[in-house]
Amino acid sequence: MIHDGRWLEVETPEGVVFSLPLAGPVARFLAWQIDLAAIAAVATAIAYLTRWAWDLLPDTVAAVNYVAIFVVAAGYHMLLEWRWRGATIGKRALRLRVVDRRGLRLSPVQVVLRNLLRPVDQLPLFNLVGGVAMGLSRHAQRLGDLGANTVVVRVAPVPLPPVEHLTPPRYNSLRDRPHIEARLRRAVPPAAAVLAVRALLRRDEMDAAARVELFREMAAALRQWGALPPELTAGRSDEQIVRNVVDSYFRAPS
Amino acid sequence: MIVDLRRFLERRRPLWEELDRRLRAVEADPFARIGLDDIRRLHDLYEQVAADLADARELAVRTEVRDHLEALVARAYALVYALEETPARFRPLRWLAAELPQAVRRRARAGVTAAAAFGAGVLLGGAALLADPSARSHLMPFDHLQLHPAERVLAEERQMRAGGDLAGEQAGSFAAMLLVNNVRVSLLAAALGMTFGAGTLALLLYNGVVLGAVCVDFVVAGQTAFLAGWLLPHGSVEIPAILLGGQAGLVLASALLGDGDRRRRVDRLAAAGPDILSLLGGAAVLLVWAAGLEAFLSQYHEPILPYGLKIAIGLMQTAGLAAWLAFGGRWAGRPAP
Incomplete structure (x- = not known):
């Protein structure tokens, strides 16, 4: 708000x-x-x-x-x-x-x-x-x-953010690599993780070009922090990578 | 700390949605009565969502979810605690017979100060007119008071003899106009309490000045009987009503200033609020009565109504009013806070 x-x-x-x-x-x-x-x-x-x-x-x-x-x-x-x-x-x-x-x-x-x-x-x-x-x-x-x-x-109504944007639409391959998830949680600064979540929640409010650019920059930074192997990111869009990292970062460790 | 954001949102969201639904239903119909089961469920949901709000401080998406929960908790909080603080039922007869006189006596200092300011104005106005009769139009800047008293009495009595019937022509609208005007003055006297009482005292003083000048004008012109017969029937009620408005304003000023009370300003104002309303309610009731008297009794003069009768009515009213305010509610004791 x-x-x-x-x-x-x-x-x-x-x-x-x-x-x-x-x-x-x-x-x-x-x-x-x-x-x-x-x-x-x-x-x-x-x-x-x-x-x-x-x-x-x-x-x-x-x-x-x-x-x-x-x-x-x-x-x-x-x-x-x-x-x-x-x-x-x-x-x-x-x-x-x-x-x-x-x-x-x-x-x-x-x-x-x-x-x-x-x-x-x-x-x-x-x-x-x-x-x-x-x-x-x-x-x-x-x-x-x-x-x-x-x-x-x-007293303007405050709608709940669209939580479905946080859900990875496809299988999150990071879940199969607990050591990478652990590294992500350790290496990615909390402020950056929060920023990623907020970007996902507000994706529909963004201009298409700006959204592509924003997720490109975010995905690059997350790849670098998490030292993500290329096979885990290949064929996935930048936004998908951000979703997967957010999912892994905030998911309760099993 | 909430680690799994998605799980937290998915698990708790149905509760938030239920609370929102229930609040919407209550808010959509302010006249609806809420059943005991609904109250219990609302209270239960409020506590759960309030706990979620406390947890949400740890959330990654703090702003969005917290804003949503804060808005929800704020609505529920206002409703749940309002249900617990239901005000006592207003009983008009008890208020009139006991609570109003009690409030007048409880706030006697403010009442005496209001009367003193008004009395000082009367003395000032009278003295000013005696000292400088040419200031008449400035001291009484109203069209109907510009005529010399003797001429006015002559004209009024001539109209009575000719069968002039104000009641049949415009007494109702005249009474309504007087009522509205006097209620406005009383409300303003109370509201000006927010100027720490200075505005209230100035307004009372000014009204006193006008009355003092009018009284001296008629007395000096040898028209005391007409003056008493004209003013006493309604003035014996109208002036106390305006003084009640002034008393309310000074109670407000006293709560603002503290006046030796060490409580916080908001607590002093909250404590003074019911008395201020009682005093203003009393003023309004008296003004309704006074407007009727002024339109249907005060405007009739000899030979239709003997001045002696009008004066007697005025004096009896004064005595009755004084007795009511002095003794009303003494048997009932202080009302529970």
């Missing part, structure tokens, strides 16, 4: 540490714009739905509109963040979510508090105070987040 921004590190009671990518100001601003559009749409719908009663009860309709629009504007974020586990329509669209600073789901008090403090973040115009607070805060928190101890994180 590529994320150049800040991270929130969380340690669970089980002692496991994980990181959550924090949402940046631009994504949050765009999500807010979508939410404003949603609020405007609901307000328009309320005005439209109550229009039929205007001639009959103009004062009551005006009062209902006034209060309902205020309630929608003030309650939209609170209701959705509470029921949608920290998300609103805008945040869902931008794959963002509000979470407790400890990585937990928001409590109702946190939901209300962070939204009650929104007027201060919006001062004087265009969320300037909130934006400055986010820039200065280690966890990109606006004042409402600081008050409620919340953060906004990105």
Whole structure:
């Protein structure tokens, strides 16, 4: 996952540490714009739905509109963040979510508090105070987040790498030569082995010419480190050699 | 250390996929109730995948697999621990009768400070108008207050005699407008607590200045009975509501500043949060009541409604409100944290 921004590190009671990518100001601003559009749409719908009663009860309709629009504007974020586990329509669209600073789901008090403090973040115009607070805060928190101890994180799905690329498509002849496998494990630097694995996992993302060139260089280096006999590499593509070496390198010794 | 990467991925992947499937199902329907067996299975899977994440630190393909597991564990962690920390059920009547007055008393220092700031504003506004009557339009920059008090009383009473019926024309929308405006002021007073209380105090002071100037303006013009009859019915509720908003802001400021509390800021804020919400909830309830009174009672004057009756209603409300906040919830003791 590529994320150049800040991270929130969380340690669970089980002692496991994980990181959550924090949402940046631009994504949050765009999500807010979508939410404003949603609020405007609901307000328009309320005005439209109550229009039929205007001639009959103009004062009551005006009062209902006034209060309902205020309630929608003030309650939209609170209701959705509470029921949608920290998300609103805008945040869902931008794959963002509000979470407790400890990585937990928001409590109702946190939901209300962070939204009650929104007027201060919006001062004087265009969320300037909130934006400055986010820039200065280690966890990109606006004042409402600081008050409620919340953060906004990105929740983009992270697919599991295609592990099948690690599987040698043909028989791995290196498995018949335990001494060569042992030499490979000893001679190939761990960083180079990791690089080879990552190259295999990302092969489909590469341009064909670049992929051929990359595996050619890798295979040459692995041949040299492992002093691979020519009969074990003859007739095999460079990528196949890299697959076989990775398979042998990370396979549990039998 | 995981030596056989492929075997590790192949062996553990079904568990990760099951956890992902279960999380997706829960996330897709936030209103769904999760059964006990599902909770147990989720917890079990969470612990296993968390252990895999710890192992994945040793993996050759650390970044890809770890990112996947971290995202999975983060989702499961938020859900599993949220299920363990289910908040107590909100009981509106208990809150109104006991918890709100308790919060007001528990945070009495902030309440007294808010009242003092507002009171200082009243004195300042009154004194400023007495010292410089020409500053009237600056001290009360609202159209409906620009008329001289005697002229206004004359006009209002003439309208009453002519059968002017505000309730039949625009009382509802007027009440709604007042409600929204006052709730906004109360919310802003609370939110400005994030300025370490300076904004809250300034807002309370300003509102006090306007009220002080209005009071002196009418008293000096000999319209004290009209003023009391006009302001007391709704003001006896509306002003305490705004003070509750200010009190909430000062509680927030106190949690930010520490104020002798040696706990971490986040812990102080977490502890103050429920009281801040209670105070603001109280302000909102009072403002709904005040808006109704202002639209349907305060705007009616003699000869339709005698000033004495309106003043009596206002005084009774003040006494009732004071008794509620002073004694409400004393029998119930402190709520469990």
